[in-house]
Every structure is written in structure tokens, then in C-alpha cells.
Amino acid sequence: MNQPNTRTSAAEETEAGEPARQEWRGVAAEDHDTLDRHVGRQLQRRSRRLLLDVLRPHRVGAVVALLLAVLDTAAEMARPLLIAAVIDSGIPAAARQDYGPLTWYVAGYLVSSVASAGLTYSFMTLSGRIGQSVLLELRHRLFRQVQRLSLSFHESYTSGKVISRLTSDLQALSTLLEESIEGLFRAFLSVVTIAVLLVWLDLPLTGVIVLTFVPLLWITARYRARSHFFYRRTRSAIARVISHFVETMNGIRVVQAYRLEETNSRTMGALNAANQDATVRAGYGLAHSTAGINLIGNTTVALVLLVGGWRIINGHLEVGVLAAYVLYLRKFYDPVDDLARFANSYASASAALEKISGVLEEEPTVAQPARPVPLHAREATIDFSRVDFRYQSSKDLVLRDVTLRIPAGQTVAIVGETGAGKSTIAKLVARFYDPTGGRVSINGVDLREVADADLRAATSMITQESFLFSGTVAENIALGRPDASREEIVRAATAIGAHEFITQLPDGYDTDVNKRGGRLSAGQRQLVALARVLLADSAVLILDEATSSMDIATERAVQRALHTTLRGRTALIIAHRLSTVLAADRVLVVEHGRIVEDGPPAQLVESGGKFATLHQAWLASTSASA
Numbered sequence: 001m002n003q004p005n006t007r008t009s010a011a012e013e014t015e016a017g018e019p020a021r022q023e024w025r026g027v028a029a030e031d032h033d034t035l036d037r038h039v040g041r042q043l044q045r046r047s048r049r050l051l052l053d054v055l056r057p058h059r060v061g062a063v064v065a066l067l068l069a070v071l072d073t074a075a076e077m078a079r080p081l082l083i084a085a086v087i088d089s090g091i092p093a094a095a096r097q098d099y100g101p102l103t104w105y106v107a108g109y110l111v112s113s114v115a116s117a118g119l120t121y122s123f124m125t126l127s128g129r130i131g132q133s134v135l136l137e138l139r140h141r142l143f144r145q146v147q148r149l150s151l152s153f154h155e156s157y158t159s160g161k162v163i164s165r166l167t168s169d170l171q172a173l174s175t176l177l178e179e180s181i182e183g184l185f186r187a188f189l190s191v192v193t194i195a196v197l198l199v200w201l202d203l204p205l206t207g208v209i210v211l212t213f214v215p216l217l218w219i220t221a222r223y224r225a226r227s228h229f230f231y232r233r234t235r236s237a238i239a240r241v242i243s244h245f246v247e248t249m250n251g252i253r254v255v256q257a258y259r260l261e262e263t264n265s266r267t268m269g270a271l272n273a274a275n276q277d278a279t280v281r282a283g284y285g286l287a288h289s290t291a292g293i294n295l296i297g298n299t300t301v302a303l304v305l306l307v308g309g310w311r312i313i314n315g316h317l318e319v320g321v322l323a324a325y326v327l328y329l330r331k332f333y334d335p336v337d338d339l340a341r342f343a344n345s346y347a348s349a350s351a352a353l354e355k356i357s358g359v360l361e362e363e364p365t366v367a368q369p370a371r372p373v374p375l376h377a378r379e380a381t382i383d384f385s386r387v388d389f390r391y392q393s394s395k396d397l398v399l400r401d402v403t404l405r406i407p408a409g410q411t412v413a414i415v416g417e418t419g420a421g422k423s424t425i426a427k428l429v430a431r432f433y434d435p436t437g438g439r440v441s442i443n444g445v446d447l448r449e450v451a452d453a454d455l456r457a458a459t460s461m462i463t464q465e466s467f468l469f470s471g472t473v474a475e476n477i478a479l480g481r482p483d484a485s486r487e488e489i490v491r492a493a494t495a496i497g498a499h500e501f502i503t504q505l506p507d508g509y510d511t512d513v514n515k516r517g518g519r520l521s522a523g524q525r526q527l528v529a530l531a532r533v534l535l536a537d538s539a540v541l542i543l544d545e546a547t548s549s550m551d552i553a554t555e556r557a558v559q560r561a562l563h564t565t566l567r568g569r570t571a572l573i574i575a576h577r578l579s580t581v582l583a584a585d586r587v588l589v590v591e592h593g594r595i596v597e598d599g600p601p602a603q604l605v606e607s608g609g610k611f612a613t614l615h616q617a618w619l620a621s622t623s624a625s626a
Contacts, residue, residue, distance in 0.1 A: 080331070
């Protein structure tokens with residue numbers, strides 16, 4: 001018997017920075033204040049690994065971009081030297097009627113300016129292209145991953161958080177790739193180049209600058225240490241805002257029906273305020289760092305002017321050299337400030353990458369088999385062998401020691417009270433989950449050994465909601481067989497009884513059903529879903545309360561259509577309506593996770609047990625309605 005799956009879901013850990021490895025377990029969902037340094041460093045390493053991985057295919061482009069940045073920096077650094085040469089050599093020579101040096105120095109200044117403009121354009125174009133390619137790859141990875149992950153992930157990880165990963169988190173990374181990396185290249189090269197030039201121009205003045213390095217390094221280190229903490233809070237805060245917004249929009253009918261607008265607005269206001277507070281606090285760190293660097297830079301310039309002026313008076317320094325030195329010094333502190341801004345963008349992007357990498361490292365709880373066993377399922381016999389099941393969020397078993405065989409071609413209705421385990425049986429057959437204990441098999445093959453593609457081809461499921469995608473009626477019917485011809489689509493719709501209402505739509509089969517099929521009634525959506533199943537021609541059909549939202553006339557039409565749809569298929573029907581249950585070959589009564597009654601509906605009615613009681617209640621409700 002399989003052991004219960006006790007693995008902590010990384011989805012539950014995501015909002016703490018998504019520690020998806022064993023040594024990162026136990027971090028509370030929003031417990032940023034107690035996120036220890038070891039876990040923080042592990043998360044930063046993981047985000048760096050992801051960034052390097054997506055940048056790896058662009059190594060050549062990155063090297064070319066770096067070369068362009070080096071050349072651009074060289075052109076930019078040449079200009080203050082040319083200014084110094086004009087002051088100390090070109091102007092004195094021109095005073096002696098020798099205009100050659102001045103002309104050459106000015107021409108060199110213009111050439112370096114034009115070259116710098118061209119190099120800047122080339123660098124920004126190339127780096128922007130690389131940045132967009134990286135974002136495109138991450139979006140594709142995230143989208144593929146969230147589709148691949150099991151249903152248990154999506155039940156615990158809200159769609160709002162997924163949207164946050166795909167929008168605000170990627171936007172933070174976009175800012176880093178498109179703006180800040182450019183600034184990093186330029187700033188780093190400028191700092192190194194200018195430091196060398198300052199030492200070369202005048203060593204005593206450089207000693208003055210060195211004295212200011214201690215407070216400069218202290219400010220930078222302090223900001224870097226706290227920025228990751230603040231930006232983790234901002235990423236979680238904006239995710240909660242987006243989650244609440246998505247939840248409200250998805251449930252807008254309920255919101256308006258129960259007049260929840262003010263309540264939801266207050267909740268959104270509180271979440272927005274928390275997001276604002278987190279963002280403002282993150283901005284305080286950058287403001288303190290930038291103000292401190294500017295203060296140190298201006299103080300240093302004042303000291304250099306004081307010391308440099310004294311050395312000029314004593315004949316130890318030329319005016320042009322001091323002018324170049326001050327220009328370089330200003331250029332030195334500007335890129336230092338740029339480095340601080342890069343640290344700010346990197347902290348924001350790193351926190352976003354921690355979230356993204358957490359989703360990408362999540363593994364499906366329903367894993368693909370390493371060596372799939374082929375499933376030949378024109379006909380399907382379903383077996384449950386001593387099956388136990390519990391959801392990850394619960395300690396209690398939902399199904400207990402269920403042993404069951406459903407022969408090929410048999411229609412089985414599953415009834416019972418809410419929470420008895422009816423839908424869980426259907427979900428195990430569709431392999432949305434794996435059993436905690438025991439095995440579920442089709443034609444003797446354990447579903448854990450079947451490839452997803454084979455199982456999806458063998459099973460079809462219709463739920464109460466009957467979700468339709470934006471697109472035409474024909475496209476929605478053809479979801480199970482995208483290569484189906486229009487004639488096959490029409491034939492399936494006709495067999496199910498949907499052709500008549502479809503042809504009355506404005507554009508017939510080419511009518512756009514709008515978001516979630518909102519253009520169609522609930523009954524019409526169910527008929528489209530049944531036509532989809534008939535066209536897919538699966539061996540196993542699961543109906544999870546598929547007729548519960550229909551009126552009597554539509555239900556009767558669907559009941560007639562079901563005879564066509566169910567013919568030759570193994571079917572599980574979860575229903576609360578007597579007419580649907582009595583159409584089954586066999587009824588299972590589920591109570592507290594166990595099958596307590598099993599047999600043909602007429603036989604169970606005569607036995608006077610649980611099903612007979614339900615039957616009498618259905619008859620009474622039908623009479624009352626009549």
C-alpha cells in the first residue's frame with residue numbers, strides 16, 4: 001500500500017520566498033520578519049541560478065553588449081582629458097597663433113561624442129532585445145509550468161498569485177534587464193576606469209577620496225542588507241492585492257447579489273495600504289542611500305577643490321588637471337549612485353525571481369511515469385483496490401478502503417450526502433489526484449503507470465459548470481478533437497440535441513460564446529459540453545452533477561442525448577436528480593468515504609436502505625414541485 005503523501009506543498013511556502021527544498025521548510029506563509037539569513041541566502045542563490053539559466057542562451061549577445069559598453073565608457077572617459085588638454089595646451093598654443101593643438105583636441109571631443117552616441121544606441125538596442133527574450137522565455141516557462149502542475153497546486157495557490165507572477169514580478173525583472181543592467185555595466189566600467197584615471201592624474205588628491213570610502217561602503221552595505229527584506233514584503237503585498245481583485249471579478253455576480261461592494265472595497269483598501277506601506281518602506285532605503293552618497297560625493301568635491309587649489313597656488317598642480325580631476329570625480333560618484341539604484345532594482349527583481357523560481361521548482365503531486373504503460377482503452381473496466389485518500393490540507397481520510405469494479409460499458413450513478421466522497425471517486429478516475437493508499441486502474445493498468453496523454457484520451461469529464469473558452473461554438477465542441485471537420489462537429493451536436501439552438505445563434509457554429517460561455521444559458525453550455533464529449537469519443541465518461549443547472553425541458557433533452565453519449569462507454573454519473581440516477585445500470589451509495597450500498601436502482605429501492613430513503617425524498621420533492 002502506498003504511503004500517504006506528506007510532502008509540504010511548495011505552493012504553501014511560496015509567499016515566504018518559496019523555499020522548495022528540504023532545508024528551507026517550516027517558513028510561515030507571510031513570516032518575513034523571521035526569515036533567517038540562511039534561508040534568505042538560499043533563496044537569493046536560487047533566484048541567481050534562474051537568472052543565469054535564462055541568460056545562458058544569450059552569452060554571445062551579452063559579450064557583445066559588454067564590449068559595446070567598454071568602448072562607450074572609453075569614449076566618455078576621453079572627454080575630460082581632452083578638456084584638460086584644451087585648457088593646459090590648446091589655449092596657450094592658440095595664444096601663440098598655433099591653432100593646430102586646439103583644433104585637434106576639439107575635433108577629438110566631437111568624434112568621441114558621436115562615437116559615444118552610436119555605441120549607446122547599439123548597446124541599448126542589443127541589451128533591450130536580450131532583456132525581452134529573457135522575459136519571453138520566463139513567461140513561457142511559467143505558463144507551461146502552471147498548466148503542468150497538479151490540481152492540488154491550483155487549489156492552494158490562487159489564480160491571483162499566478163497572475164502576480166506573470167505580471168508584477170516579471171515587470172520587476174523587466175526593469176532590471178532593460179534599464180538597470182545597462183546602468184550596471186556603465187557604472188561598473190566607469191568606476192573602475194575613473195579610479196585608475198584619478199590615481200594617474202594626481203596621487204595626493206586620490207588620498208583625499210580614499211578617506212571617504214569608509215562611510216560610502218558602510219552606506220552601501222547597510223542598504224544592500226535590508227533591501228531584500230523590504231522587497232520580499234512588496235512582492236507578497238502586491239500578490240495579495242491582485243489575488244483579491246481577481247477573486248472579486250470572478251465572483252462579481254455574487255458580490256453584486258449580496259451587496260458586498262463596500263466590504264470588498266474596504267478589504268482592497270487595507271491590502272492597498274499594506275502594499276503602499278511596503279513599497280514606501282522599500283523606497284526609504286533607496287532614498288537614504290542616494291542622499292548619503294550624494295552628500296559624501298559633494299563633500300569630497302569640496303575637499304578636492306580645497307586641497308587642489310592650495311596645490312595650484314604652490315605650483316604643484318595645473319589648472320587643467322584640477323578641472324579634469326573634478327569632472328572625473330563627479331563622474332565617479334554618479335555611477336556609484338547608479339550602482340545603488342541597480343542594487344535597488346536587483347533587490348526587487350531578486351525578490352520577484354524568488355517567487356517565480358518557487359513556482360518553476362514545484363513538482364506535480366501527480367507525476368508522469370518514468371516508463372509509461374500503453375493504455376488501449378476502446379473499452380474500459382475501472383477497478384478500485386482498497387483505495388484510501390486524503391487531501392493535503394486535511395488529516396482525515398475522504399475515502400476509506402474502497403474496493404470497486406465497474407465493467408466496461410456500464411453506467412454507474414454515485415449518490416450520497418455532500419462531502420461523502422462522490423466527486424473524489426471521479427477525480428481519482430480522471431487522475432487529478434493519486435490515491436493515498438491502494439490503486440486505481442483501467443483495464444488492469446495502474447493509472448500511475450499511464451501517460452497523461454493516454455489517460456486524457458481515454459477519459460472525458462463534464463462538471464456542473466461546463467466551462468467554455470472564449471471562441472466559437474464549433475471551437476469549443478472540437479476541444480477534444482481539434483482536427484475534427486465541420487461535418488463531424490455538426491454531427492456530434494445534432495446527436496446530442498444541440499444543433500437546433502446553435503443554428504439559431506447569430507452566426508451559428510461560428511458564434512463567439514464570449515468569456516466563459518456567457519452568451520449561452522447554463523443548459524446550452526451543458527449541451528455544448530456533451531457534444532464535445534461525444535466528438536472526443538472517450539472510453540470513460542464522468543458526469544459530475546452535469547444536469548443540476550438545467551430546467552426540466554432541457555434536462556429531458558439532455559437525458560435523451562445521454563442515451564446516445566453513454567452507449568458503449570463506461571460512465572460514472574454523480575447526480576442529485578432522480579431521473580439521472582434511475583437511468584443508470586447501477587447505483588453506488590457513498591457515506592463517510594465508504595460504499596454502503598451497491599446494486600441496480602430498482603433493487604436498491606426495494607431493499608429499503610439508504611437509496612430507498614433518498615428515492616422517497618426525491619419523489620416527495622418532485623410531487624411538491626409539481
